[in-house]
Amino acid sequence: GQNIDQPTEMTATEGAIVQINCTYQTSGFNGLFWYQQHAGEAPTFLSYNVLDGLEEKGRFSSFLSRSKGYSYLLLKELQMKDSASYLCAVVDSNYQLIWGAGTKLIIKP
Amino acid sequence: DTAVSQTPKYLVTQMGNDKSIKCEQNLGHDTMYWYKQDSKKFLKIMFSYNNKELIINETVPNRFSPKSPDKAHLNLHINSLELGDSAVYFCASSSHSSGGRNTGELFFGEGSRLTVL
Numbered sequence: 001g002q003n004i005d006q007p008t009e010m011t012a013t014e015g016a017i018v019q020i021n022c023t024y025q026t027s028g029f030n031g032l033f034w035y036q037q038h039a040g041e042a043p044t045f046l047s048y049n050v051l052d053g054l055e056e057k058g059r060f061s062s063f064l065s066r067s068k069g070y071s072y073l074l075l076k077e078l079q080m081k082d083s084a085s086y087l088c089a090v091v092d093s094n095y096q097l098i099w100g101a102g103t104k105l106i107i108k109p
Numbered sequence: 110d111t112a113v114s115q116t117p118k119y120l121v122t123q124m125g126n127d128k129s130i131k132c133e134q135n136l137g138h139d140t141m142y143w144y145k146q147d148s149k150k151f152l153k154i155m156f157s158y159n160n161k162e163l164i165i166n167e168t169v170p171n172r173f174s175p176k177s178p179d180k181a182h183l184n185l186h187i188n189s190l191e192l193g194d195s196a197v198y199f200c201a202s203s204s205h206s207s208g209g210r211n212t213g214e215l216f217f218g219e220g221s222r223l224t225v226l
Contacts, residue, residue, distance in 0.1 A: 033214070035215075
C-alpha cells in the first residue's frame with residue numbers, strides 16, 4: 001500500500017528553528033508537496049520538490065531525497081503565526097496525490 | 110477576489126436528507142477536485158474533473174455525485190446523508206494536469222463543514 005508518515009505533533013519556541021520530517025512509500029514518484037493549514041482554514045501551498053536537494057523560499061526550506069523516500073520542511077525564525085498543521089503530499093506514478101495526516105506545529109512564546 | 114469559493118461554509122442537516130455544496134473557481138483552471146477531510150485530518154480525494162472527464166475514487170459511495178455545468182464550477186451533491194458523512198469538504202483546482210492527473214499546485218476553497226445529526 002501507499003503510505004506517508006509524519007509526526008503527529010511538534011512544539012517549538014518562537015524565534016527558533018524546527019524541522020518537520022516526512023517519509024513516504026508510494027507506487028512511483030512524481031513530486032512532493034508541502035502545504036500549510038491553519039485551524040479551520042484551507043491548505044495553502046508552501047513548496048514543491050521533484051529533484052533531490054534543498055529548495056529555499058524565505059524562512060521556509062524543503063529538502064528531498066528520493067533514494068531514501070524522505071523529505072523535510074525547515075522553518076526558521078519561527079513566528080507565532082506559524083502555528084498550523086503542515087501536510088506532506090506525494091504525487092504517485094498515476095499522478096494521484098497521496099496525503100499525509102499532517103503535523104500540528106505548536107509555537108510557544 | 111476569491112480564487113476558489115465554495116458555499117455554504119457551514120451546513121447542519123438531518124440524516125437521510127439530500128444536500129449540495131457549490132464550488133466556483135475564477136483562475137481559469139482546467140481541473141477541479143473535491144476532497145473530504147475527516148476528524149483525523151486526512152485529506153481524501155473524492156473526485157477530479159478535467160475537460161468533462163470525471164475520475165472517481167472508487168471508495169466514494171454512489172450517494173455522492175459531482176455536477177459540473179462548466180469548467181469553472183464543480184458542485185457536490187449528496188443523497189441520503191449519513192452520520193459518517195460529517196466532515197469538512199474542500200473544493201480545489203489546479204492548472205497543470207492531464208487526464209485528471211495532478212502535476213501542479215492545488216488552490217483550495219475555504220471548506221464546507223457538514224454536520225449530519
